[in-house]
Amino acid sequence: MRVVFLGAPGVGKGTQADKVVAQYHIAKISTGDLLRAAVRNQTPLGLEAKGYMDQGRLVPDSVVIGLVKEKLTELTKAKGFILDGFPRTVPQAEALATVLDGQGIQLDRVINFRVSREEIIKRLSGRRSCPKCQATYHVDFAPPKSGSSCDRCGEGLVQRSDDQREAVGMRLKVYEEQTSPLISFYEQRQLLSHLNGAEPVEVVYRELVHTLSVYQTA
């Protein structure tokens, strides 16, 4: 299966992508994860991206496309992949189509996760992340067993700078202006399926597996 996960920040794309990867052993590219790793490692690209990310703005297309192009070319050889958080603009979607066309392959499906604005704000503002192993928690919905440190590796949890209030407002605005046009972009190409991301994680996952079942590769 070759799929794109689309949706505003906080709809649960990353959580669902991780579950699909664990069950079907397909590859995943999360541009958010790649960019955060570049920031942590203080690479030139990370230093360029950090300012945009902290403010909740999109990193320029040229930077993100350059970052994922090589990975995408590798991925097209895998038996399947999920793109989480990419594409996020129409030029990125066009760049993706060009790379895939060049490899003679196509996307199977684009899943659009839908969640209300109020719920997204609640989810993002309560999210806490482990800076070491990247596990995520929520202060109300999925608190760590051990208070304020990571259940997996014991590191102290932090709030991502872009999960802070002002950045969340900016990310939602950026989503509306720059990413939501991808809904009609993929609708026109008859690739889009909508999922209600407001349901509990396991319910969303069941729906997702049902939607993707036709595209499962052995």
Ligand code: AMP
């Ligand atoms: P995410 O973890 O997917 O919410 O991404 C975190 C931040 O990384 C975003 O708010 C953007 O600043 C940046 N980012 C991630 N993916 C992209 C992308 N495809 N295009 C531009 N910026 C991105």
